[in-house]
Amino acid sequence: MTIKAEYNARASTSWQVQFQDTTPQSPICTTASSMCQRRKFTDFPLGTVNYRDMRPDAPREEWLYFRFPSAFREVPVVDSLSGRRAVVKFRVTSYVGRYRTAAPHDYLQFWEYLPFGSAALGPCNLLVGSMNPSDVMWIWDVPVESPQTSCAIKPKTTIPAGTFQIPDGHGVGYELVTPDPRSMRNGTYVGKLDYTIGPGGDFDFGLSALPSRSRIEVAFELKVRADLYVLMADGNRRAVLEPPMGWTAWAAGGAAPQQLRRDLGFEIFVGAPFTVTLSCASAVGDRCTLANGGNSRVPYSVLMTIPGVYNFPAAEPVERMELLVNQPVLMRMFSGYMSNIRSKLHVEARKDSVDEMLKHPGSKYNDVFTLTFNAAL
Template identity: 25%
Template sequence: MSVKKLTVFMALIAALSLPSVEAANQEIRALFQPDSSQPNKNVFVNKTPNSGYCADFPSECASNGMFSIRVPIRFSTFTPLFSSNGVWVKVPAAWQVLNVTNQQTQQTRPVEVRISGIGSRFRLSKPVTELTGESDVGEAHRKLWEGSSWVYAAPPCLYSGWGLPSPTTYQFFWKTPVQGSCIKTAAMDVGHMDFEYLDIAYELRTPDPLTMPTGTYTGALTYSVGAGGADFNMGPFFRADDSSLTLDFVLDVHHALKVDLPPGGDKVTMEPVGGWQRWIDTGRMPTEIYRDQQFYLSASSPFKVMMICNSLGGTECGIGNNEVGFSKFEVKLTLPRGITGPGNSDGWSGTLSHNTWLGPFEPTRYVDRKPGTLRFQIPRRWIESLLKPGMNGTLWGNVTIIFDSEV
């Protein structure tokens, strides 16, 4: 008798003074792939390279679960800033939901995203020392704005600990814990200024990858850019050279479904407990004839199981040949813990049926090479006919157990 296996690898921004008509796009990519060294870490890994703030301060972003991208959106004044005029830094800091769709199955899952920080480098039309009359560049930047220089965020934005001044520029980054405009007010006449780009920090809430079939999921979230009520704006004195920013999300899900048999595990010999000698010596008919065959399962997504054998249907498979006779056997499957089956039982166990899918079986975590069991057994009602006089020799048969991720 042989057991065959099917192993399936599862394969988740240019006019300065005219209304903007352009749009900017940025891809955000994340991947789920089971990791045998961290089987309980069932999360997406952001694969989008950091640029801007998080590229400069990776430990700060890692400790806060932030990622950042630099997008070439420029804001410019269309009228000079005078004393008491403000720069209204506003970003979409609240969580927003978009759906990502599996390109093959059209199944959708929700993704949440929020903008958790904003930064840039602004450029003045005149040196800051000329605007303030202060010879020290750092002190000049502090005097130009109420509440000191741009390293100090205007509420409700928060300080990030970073600012880089020069005579005509200032590079900064602020955290944005809540929705709102963070208004930095000029203490003196500023004149014209530009924000040369946007450093955007973002946070993601992704779905449970164990519930997502293998594939690539895509979706997009578009933000408005400009003045007034735009998602990204710098207040009433600035225009942007792009009217929108679209984040294109790509989630790649690469599941694993693998079944391994130990060496020689594809040949199974059923016999009574202790072998046949006791029956030969005593004539006492055994009550059980079986063999337990261990296998090792790795799974990170739902799957189903089916048995194919010599059968007209049901749980019993034919075994034997014309020389020695025929009998019947059944196959009982026991899965490792961490896999739930019908009835939501953990470590599911049950008898397989010919040409009938059983499942779905769903991992509650990534199961990495955990042992399960296939029990091949002669039903008790068939033992007596199997051991009748004149039936000598070896009965053989084939059975195929299919593990399939296409639930």
């Protein structure tokens, strides 16, 4: 069976920086839905368990006995395409069992404690139980403080072999601890964990038990799909250029400004290398230009700052990096998935352009530029 979890990064849910468990729920959740709201249950195909004769004067391990792998185990998971590795932790927290008899009978004839688990010998705590003359279902909680915890129910009298069985259809409640998906690149990470079944094994049904299986392989599959999102407020989509200190000095008779500029803030969510390409309505060569609708056109620059990101192959931080028209720039992150990176565009008209615009008083210069972000998955 497979334990599955996914991380799909979305700007609209950027605060959810954890994997979502997508493992199918156990059918027990249709009858014990309140339990499944507080913990995760799934089916474990541990096989049918039959029993030999069971006597009250026998050792505890020969009663109706259960031992579960309640301690955490670390499981390496690897993305086969990239070879990148991560680690998950997994433990059994609860057990869902079903006791079925060959013929209806009175349970008070057989067992010291009823219903199952309400007073089971050991630290198991009953969560849910139900019974009828030929069938008992129960859910035991297994504390993590007792690794390889065992629980047992003492028979009141000798119970002949073949009187009852635990049919296949076991379920377990479990705890899955996943790594921080922001430290992982896009991919499918897989691993496996082997559990043994039988006396002395991970799932131990006691010395009287005759389990039909000796092992179970649990696969783990973690999918990371961190898409690329760029968020920019509507008010930041218009760059009105002005001198760094405003127009006051020039209006008061000071020197003409050396440059006009405007910074525009945006946020980026990214989990894979990506490219950024600049295009504009008016360009000369590799530079965008501002036009006044007449015969004057001047170049301007679009620069970008994205903390935690570097360009490739130059490996330089993206800090006031100038973009050239129709020349994609490949960028990578210094770490894995990055969320809410507060970034800036710097739009600037430099001295030569300002000098040209001052020759045409009353003119309005404008242009439209576009930045295209593409995830390089």
